Amino acid sequence: MFYLLFVLFAGTLVYLSIAERFRSYAKLIAVQGFLLFAIALIELKTVNLASLIFVLAETLIFKAIVVPHFLFRIINQTKVYRVHPKAFPAFYSLLFTMAGLFMSIILSNMLKNPSLDAVFLTIALFTLFTGVLLIITHRRIFSHMVGFLVVENAVFFFSLAVGSEMPMLINIGILLDIFVSVLIIGVLMNRIGTQFSDLESDNLTSLKH
């Protein structure tokens, strides 16, 4: 069951690399939120009850509901529904993502640790790579935002691996979630959406020299 959740999570990352509609991005972020909730529920058996409830509530509320809701709101307000026409082609994006998956497998084998499941590390590294790829290869701010949310999921994933011994680390990861979801998405993207209707990152290149 546990590994099924990992496979599904990896599947969402592959889908993210080829999706071109922003609504798909928002839905995939919501699915990832639910999957992380399930993984946290299974993985964090040894932490105290209060911490466990806090982590689960945060994962479900912020990652699976609040953040995707913000993303849908921004899509509806800005009426920008797709990636940039000159965006990195989906086929090459998929190739790079697969390369990232293989690199993650190789790296996690090199970083073998008896106290850490290799599959956990593989998925965390793969998530980090996919998020960074989204940020680098896309031109719209919305895509950059989604890429950052994926990077955050990687960080959260990894924090679950060490969470049983240091539950405060997970709480700190949650802090990052709240910071990102409330401030960046809620406030700033609204402002940018008001000023620049097409959300192109090229609009934010006037600061030079």
Add this chain to the structure above:
Amino acid sequence: MTMLIVRRLLLTRWLMLLFVLIQWFFNGYVLLHAGQTELSYFTYDPAGVLFLGLLTLISTAAVIQGFPYFVSQLNKRFSYYYAALTGLIAAMTGAYMANDITLVWILVEATTLTASVLIYSERTLHALEATWKYIFICSVGIALAYMGILFLSLSMKGTGLHDLSFAGLTSVAHRLDPIYLKIAFLFVLTGYSTKMELFPMHTVGIDANSVALPPVGALISTGLVNLGFLSIFRVYKALSDSPIFVWMNKVLILAGVLSVLVAAGYMLKAKHTKRMLAYSTLENMGLVAIAIGIGGIGYYAAFLLLVLHALTKSSLFFQVGQMGRVLGTYKLDDSGLYLKLFPTGAIALLIGMLAILAIPPSGLFVSEYLILKALVAGKSWFVLILVLILLCCVIYALSTRVLHLLFSHPRENAGIHTQGTVGRWETISQFIFLMVVVGACFYQPPFLKDIINQIIAGLPNY
């Protein structure tokens, strides 16, 4: 919170001055209780004491220098500005004293929040762009730093240690897996380079400084940069007993050289005064990283450079802010004849330029001389020659631009249209800071030498 609720400008100013007074009292308290730990998570160690003292000095001047930018009661932005300024100074104060890696991370994240409000205080399109870039790249950086913390905690599994205090990490560093430590250090360095304005994630500081009000730029380029450095240095010092010490030094030297290279390159193209100063910060932080990487006398030189750079750079930002009020622009092509328009400020700018370029009698000359001496002692000939060439480019770039500002007519416009006036008394803090920097060329007070020696004691190669 109080600053957000209070909507009267005069009352807000008095509250800010009260906050500054409290900051001074806290500074005194920390000095009297140096070495002690309070609330389990805050230790008044020598590094924290040194940087807190600098922050108190500079924030006092920054608060007072910020008053002329908000003169109208009708504009309500001042409440957000002063609230964020209070939050930023408080977060930096806490982070300097924190003895736990995770608490440092939380407080550094708080500085991102508060600094972004300050950067956006003008509410222009440029401010929006700079704020978005600042928050986005800092958030990515913070996430990467957090990955580094997770790798550290993962490597510490099985040691019996359940906290991430720097003291705890120091005690077990020699037993930890080198591969995990290398990955952790790389992530931490990359993540906190957003705050230290060091390569690779230095760009946030450049854009932020070019848009933010000059007093905010002064705080970002000094207090926040010192915080980024301290966050990296504490991890570096904790891992100095581990097998990766030599490797960490190489990484720091590489990051430092690349920082100086990027700074020199962009400074030669700079057309905006605040941006030019931001590139100068990048160059100086590159030198600090090289100094730490080379070790030996370089450790002392790094901290001396940080102290004197903070005083010089803050003076320059304050003066450039006043220049902006006099000339009505920060663009170099539209500026000129500053010596004629505001002689007192022009003299401060000229002394500041000499100081930041480490031209004697600047105290920065002593620190940079010691860094070069450390490079010679370490037989790093390639780094030495490269740094010397790049420093020549920096001297050329900065001096031509500042001398143009002072003596030449503007390139673009037919003449200068003076926008405003600045009182001579507003330059007092700048001259005080610059005189300290000049004095440091001839005499470094024993308390400063002692505190730096205490910070670097215990480091290998020292």
